[in-house]
Amino acid sequence: MSAPIDTVERKGLSPRQRAQRSRWIQYAILIALVLVAAFTADWAQIVSVFFKPQYIKAAFEDGLMQALVKTLEYTAGAFVIGLLGGTLLALMRLSSVGPYRWIATAYIEFFRGLPAIVVFIAFSLLPLAFEGLTIPLDPYGVVWLALGIVAAAYMAEVIRAGIQAVPKGQIEAARSLGMPFGLATRKIVLPQAFRIVLPPLTNDLILLVKDSSLVFIIGTSAEAYELTGFGRDLANTYANLTPLVTAGFCYLIITLPLGILVRRLEAKAARAR
Amino acid sequence: MALVEIKNLHKSFGTNHVLRGIDFTVEQREVVCVIGPSGSGKSTLLRCVNLLEVPEEGQVIVRGEDITDRDCHLDAARSQIGMVFQQFNLFPHLNVLANCTVAQTTVLKRGSAEAEKIARANLDRVGLNDKVLAYPMQLSGGQQQRVAIARALSMDPQLMLFDEPTSALDPELVGDVLTVMRKLALDGMTMLVVTHEMAFAREVADRVVFMDAGVIVEQGPPAEVIGNPQHNRTRNFLARVLNPTHVEPT
């Protein structure tokens, strides 16, 4: 094993110098690739397909902002349902009552294992399967329910971990002050648990922002389009990808700050430890 | 009538038979210190008194009411028994005042103004009226433990349980907490204290209980149990605790 090291060392390079040299080689390859791409690509074509200014303008005029607002509304409602449902499921999973645990476990495993798109297809078929079935608050009701049902399963596991991370002494202190279990959970355990899981919950929120794009599968009316449905529809109309790309950037406007927030929260939590 | 009467208490964790038939009483206004080696079941005994641990056998009778009985209103009974933990267990998401009011307003249904007044009076009692708006994290261990005492006192308990309240403290902070407890004893509070502070037990306790391996080996006035122990086990324990070169691990 020592032979290759000897040969390298004969050249008189320290490990640090070697690491530096390999880094420069990687930079050189990268720059070469970028240059090749820059000179061989048909930029005019790319711009006219993906970033055509007149279609960006058209996207704004046709209601990009309304679609952005819809995405935010769908996500926010689903997040609330996911949070409430997830908290309930987490408490059920930690319950001493067997059936609660079994139901919660079955629910969580089922909806975590299922692709979200399957749930959305199921919701799109519901009115066919159950004639006369109406979910209130159209179109919000269906969207919130479909997204929230899946989100609850993911968030339940995060929240359960948070509850378990609260020291046992906390519930003991609360109980010894005479607080019943439910009250102690609500006033003492859950506030601390949510503080602990704020970063991973924000990650779930980012996933939810993206999952809200699946809403187009349910087949909403044009006024109810969120960003993806809107972008796809307009891209079809103009036979140009620019509106879809524009909608895509709107997602980044939402998710990138949230991503930064997660990193801040994680750093803060690490410092507090 | 005794304030607390414990009869034939047995508690096991799996095959580990921790309490092996404990009988003793605490009278109104009495201060009882429980001493004994680590692992002898002192904490478990204390935790059985407010049913944080459920004993398999025996009774805990508080003011004539058997709290091990299934029909007993456990939460109401607990709200009358204050507990101070070795690790303080303050609520980190609430400030000092809220730590002292949260159970008052929710369990005793006191109005927030009344609860706050009582909390402030008790924080004054433990010498922390200037820390009302601080969060537990911002306080020293000694201050946190005194807030924990004020939190328990705010419920107007009949009995205070202390489980090694100074064992997690830096040596220079122990005195403040013991001073508060001494004052409490003088005010007539009934106290059951697990401690390794022999000087405190000697000075403040009306009675000292020595426990070993899940049984009470001997009990009596501190001058007798600490000053002139009758049993070998007590003598060995005291020799180890009182000899500074052999500090008992906690």
Ligand SMILES: Nc1ncnc2c1ncn2[C@@H]1O[C@H](COP(=O)(O)OP(=O)(O)O)[C@@H](O)[C@H]1O
């Ligand atoms: N929750 C628990 N689960 C299992 N064993 C326990 C638990 N609490 C205490 N024990 C055991 O009971 C015995 C007595 O513990 P404890 O009452 O804490 O003693 P002490 O307070 O006198 O040091 C120890 O052997 C300990 O390991």
Ligand SMILES: [Mg+2]
């Ligand atoms: Mg102990």
